[in-house]
Amino acid sequence: MEVRPPLVDPEATARSGSAEPTTVTEQVKVPVGPGPDGSRPDAALAVEHLTKRFGDRVAFDDVSFKVGYGEVFGFLGPNGAGKTTTVRTLGTLIAPSSGSASVAGIPLSAKNGSAIRSRISMMPESPGLYVRLTVTENLQCFAGLYDLDDVPGRIGRALRAVNLEDRARDLCGSLSKGLRQRVALARALLNDPAVLFLDEPTSGLDPVATREVHELISSLREQGVTIFLTTHRLEEAERLCDRVAILNTTLRLIGRPDELRQQLFRRSLDVRLRAPLGDPGDVLGAVPEIERWEQTPSGYALIVPDPDLAAPAVARALVRAGADVLSIAESHHSLEDVYLELVNEDVEAKAR
């Protein structure tokens, strides 16, 4: 399968070490509108057994998933896991080695490249702006690549969305990294995309700018935009994403953050006592609701099938044994715990 070359060559940008793209290889005028037959397909993204190899190196392997319309889908994984390559493949910048996909309801193929690009937007890892043009000139230039109506109105709305109206006349070269990131986001909004790919959109941003990007993502979601978000910030994924996938060349896990926690971790109670029990085996071993227990620095961790049932029984047993109970609480595993558990498994598997 062959896909047409990118509008802006990100490789050239990366090689030049500058935020300014050095090559505009193609100017495409594409109509913007509903799907080819006017209908709305079930999934915004449907990926089946997709693989991308660069020579002997496998960037991602046999990846399958679906993303529904209006979903915020998080794509997590360690450095080199294949996240950006997946985005670039689904964004029609590079062709997959095998497998199939549909993007915004359109089958991924060389001939559908411009139709797909008219319905999606990508915010790449590096903003790729013309540093000697102003913010508005950059947006005019990129808007010119699409067959868009009301370009000034669209630029105004995009700048308002990212809170950059007062920097519209500034040269992009004079902007900080975070502000350039926001210009790149404004650019991604110009064509009212049905699917928006954001590759680490908050990387390098300060907490205030990060929160603004989060609010923008939430408001785009309310407008029904499907968002495919790669990130290393696990609290960001936990907060924003309906579902997440963890990729490490192959897809390791996919689901809602709470489902993933349940899949990977047994439910447990954390018990804190003023002083350790004299004979914990006698006390805890006599509670049938406890499957397993272990001592922790502050008390005991109890593996229980049902925390709601076990907690009162544990409290009664501890009080009977004369213990001063400080707290009994169900332990909470974050998405970060899930991620580290999986990635560590991979590291251990590689070492074997």
Ligand SMILES: Nc1ncnc2c1ncn2[C@@H]1O[C@H](COP(=O)(O)OP(=O)(O)OP(=O)(O)O)[C@@H](O)[C@H]1O
């Ligand atoms: N153009 C290319 N030529 C050769 N190998 C490539 C190319 N692009 C990516 N790779 C390789 O594919 C693998 C996946 O890279 P990718 O950039 O997709 O990872 P990533 O998950 O986005 O990582 P990061 O979190 O560091 O951004 C890496 O081993 C990378 O070196």
Ligand SMILES: [Mg+2]
């Ligand atoms: Mg990447």
